[in-house]
Each structure stands twice: as C-alpha cells, then as structure tokens.
C-alpha cells in the first residue's frame with residue numbers, strides 16, 4: 287500500500303560478500319557505521335557518539351544502492367529504499383506526510399536501514415533558488431534525522447546521489463549525512479570479481495578467462511557488467527529455444543555481449 291516503498295523487506299539477504307571490490311568502502315562502513323550500530327553501549331561507555339549517516343556518491347550503477355542493502359544484511363536489519371521522486375506529491379503537505387510515514391514504517395520494523403536514493407532531489411544547495419518550495423520537506427527530513435540521532439531508535443539512514451554538489455548543505459552537517467563517501471567505478475580486479483559473482487550459479491564453459499573480461503570492460507559499472515551477463519544468458523537461451531543444443535555460456539558469448547554494450551560511467 288506504500289507505493290513509495292519499493293520493497294518492504296529484503297527479498298534475498300545481500301551481504302558484503304555479494305559486493306565485488308570496494309574493499310576500502312566496506313571497511314569504512316564497517317568501522318563507522320556497522321560496529322557503532324551493533325554496539326551502542328560500548329560507544330556510550332567511551333562517551334563517543336555513535337551516529338551520523340553516510341552519503342554515498344558516484345556514477346550510476348556502481349553499487350550505491352547495492353552496498354546500502356548489503357549494509358542492512360550485515361546488520362541483520364530490514365531494508366527500506368525510498369526514492370525521493372516517489373515521495374513528492376503536488377498537494378500541500380502530502381509529501382511531508384509520505385516522508386514521515388516512510389520513517390514510521392521503518393521504525394515499526396526496526397532494526398532497519400532507510401536508504402534515500404537521489405538525495406539531491408530533496409532541497410537544493412544554497413546556490414540554487416528553488417529551495418523555498420522544498421523547504422517544508424527538507425525540514426521534515428531534518429526532523430526525522432534529528433529523531434534518529436537523539437533517540438535510541440534502531441534506524442540507520444544512508445543517502446546516495448550522483449550529484450553531491452546539488453545536495454542541500456543542511457543535510458551535510460554533523461549528525462546528518464556527515465560522512466561523504468565516494469563509490470568509484472569498479473577497477474580491474476573488482477570487475478573480475480563482479481563477472482564471477484554474476485555468472486555464479488549459471489552454466490558456464492570451463493574456459494572463461496575472467497582477466498580478459500575485466501580487461502575488455504574498463505569504465506563499465508557493476509550494473510553494466512550485470513547487463514552483459516544477462517544479455518549473454520538471454521542470447522544462449524534464445525539459441526537453445528530456437529532448436530540449438532543445450533550448451534553453457536562461453537567466453538565468445540560474453541565477448542559478443544561486451545561488444546553490444548557501452549560503458550555508462552563515461553557520461554558521469
């Protein structure tokens with residue numbers, strides 16, 4: 287009934303093992319987010335505040351949503367992805383209600399990770415003039431963040447954006463989305479692992495050389511690689527259904543699929 291909540295629970299548990307590469311990012315999230323979230327008592331003892339949220343930024347398709355979901359998996363928490371564009375409503379006050387309702391739903395199912403995609407769509411940096419229209423919604427968001435920060439709610443808030451420079455400055459203050467973390471396009475080693483992850487469980491020939499696949503996909507995002515694997519799988523399936531003999535996915539199928547696609551991180 288909540289159209290703005292894409293999924294109410296994690297359909298399949300995703301953990302850091304499902305995320306290829308991004309070792310430094312995983313370490314940062316573990317030390318700054320997961321450990322404090324799981325051990326609030328310890329932090330209190332040392333008079334350290336465990337809190338504040340992270341703002342993930344970087345080109346599309348490189349795993350911002352995926353790592354947020356994996357963070358929920360690591361915390362044994364439910365995952366609530368919220369798209370700002372789906373919260374917005376032209377009627378006065380309804381967007382604010384939608385946002386509050388989304389937080390309430392997550393509170394009702396805590397521990398939970400609330401994930402905001404496109405945070406730049408909410409409010410504007412001071413340099414922009416349209417911020418007045420968004421002010422009430424920005425204030426609602428700040429109130430909710432304040433409540434998470436000052437109470438003992440088992441909620442973790444993670445934001446993401448492709449345009450960090452457009453995120454309202456008010457969100458970047460201490461206790462809010464105060465840790466700005468870059469999620470880079472996968473490097474060669476990460477691309478190799480992402481190919482392995484996405485192909486695992488599918489029939490593949492023995493001769494797959496993952497190093498070559500990684501070499502041929504520089505500037506491809508994780509989502510682009512997932513797309514290559516889907517495309518190759520579909521083409522082999524189509525061939526089999528067209529009367530061909532059943533066979534696994536080959537290196538040639540994957541190289542063909544690479545040729546048919548383009549890296550998307552270039553446009554960022």
Ligand code: ATP
Nearest residue numbers: 304305306345346347348349350351352508509512
């Ligand atoms: P956007 O900015 O467009 O929202 P995003 O950075 O949030 O993009 P995701 O939605 O997390 O990107 O990634 C899309 C898909 O690509 C994921 O569902 C996942 O399957 C795959 N993917 C991306 N990066 C990785 C990675 N490092 N390891 C494994 N899979 C990945």
